[in-house]
Amino acid sequence: MPRPPRTRPFSLLAARLHLADATQSLILPMPPSVDLSTYEKTALMEEVPWPSISGSSTSTIAEEEEDTSPMLPTHNEKRTRRRRCSRTRSPWLFLLDAALLAVLVLVVIRQQRPTLHEAPGLMDDVTGFVPNFSTETVVFSSHPQFVSNHTSEASLREARDAWMGLLPPGQGYVAVTEDDIAKYKLPKPVVYNGGKSLGTSMMHALHCLYEIMSEYDLLALQLAPPGHSTEHMDHCIDYVRQVLLCGGDMALAGEDLPGGSSQLGVPHVCKNFDQMYSWLEGARDNDAWQFGGKEMHFVPP
Incomplete structure (x- = not known):
């Protein structure tokens, strides 16, 4: 009976080497570096x-x-x-910080700027050139010093002096520059002696009201013929009418006369006259225009 072929002993060391060779052939080469941050996105x-x-x-x-x-x-x-x-930080947080910073800067700039109109108030300047003025409560009462007794020239002089205290030097014409005109889109200015100025409505209304009173005194005292044309008087009467309608003062008055009311003794909400007078005086264009020139042509000095 033939002998079976002799098998070679299988050593433990040979098995380990054989297994290592087989495993090495299956392992893929590793990349030189691995960016572990990419795994956060998986x-x-x-x-x-x-x-x-x-x-x-x-x-x-x-x-x-x-x-x-x-x-x-x-x-x-x-x-x-x-x-x-x-x-x-997310980009949105940076945008939010930038927006908050912009708002803060605007608030600081607005606080440092002169007080201008954010929106025109009642009887305010729509351009924003004229500043805001505070309001105060004024009780209307009789002021006879602003009218003459229609009997003497002395009375006319006294009334003139009272009215001169209502209109500041410059008669309400405020100086403006080319920059002001462009910035606030102001109307065409009045040019006088090289300066540019704009008139103010309240001062013109006072001028007109005095003109009406002075012409009335001329007729009452028969001192002189009217100093102005009827066209000028018609303009002044209509201008005062529009100013009164624009203001729309709705203060309520009760009876203080039999069956009626003098409308005196009633509180009204008014702009602070002292503030307006001070601003007009400081912003005046010139000292040549003074109330009491043409308005009091018939009153002796």
């Missing part, structure tokens, strides 16, 4: 519940990857990176 880092087969415990994909893949970050590394990401 679904592998999301902790998704992984049901247990027995139902007695649960695990997560991330936890299994931590156990099986040395290339993935550990649980502590993930937590550290998440804290780092939470500290990273």
Whole structure:
């Protein structure tokens, strides 16, 4: 009977070498470097519940990857990176900071600027060139010093002096520059001696009202013929009418006369006259225009 071929003994060392060669042939070459930050964008880092087969415990994909893949970050590394990401400012936060800073700058600039009209108030300058003035409560009463007794020239002089205290030097004409005209879109200015100025409505209304009174005195005293044409008087009467309608003072008055009311003793909300007078005086264009020139042509000096 032939002998079976003799088998070569299989040593433990040879088996290990054989297994190492086979394993080495299956391992893919590793990249020179691995950017672990890219794994934060993958679904592998999301902790998704992984049901247990027995139902007695649960695990997560991330936890299994931590156990099986040395290339993935550990649980502590993930937590550290998440804290780092939470500290990273979003572009929206930078935009919000910029918007808040812009609002703060505008508030500071507005506080440093002179008080101008945000929206025109009642009987205000619509251009915003004239500043705002405060209001005050004024009780109307009789002021006979502003009218003459229509019997003597002395009475006319006294009335003139009272009216001169109502209109500041410059007669309400305020100086403006080319920059003012462009910035506030002002109307065409009055040019006098090289200067540019604009008149103010309240001062013109006072001028007109005095003209009406002075012409009335001329007729009452028969001192002289009217100093102005009827066209001028018609203009003044109509201008005062429009100023009164524009103001629309709705102060309520009760009876103080039998069957009627003098409308005196009633409080009214008025602009602060002292503030307006001071501003007009300081902003005047010149001193050549003074109330009491043409208006009091018939009154002896």
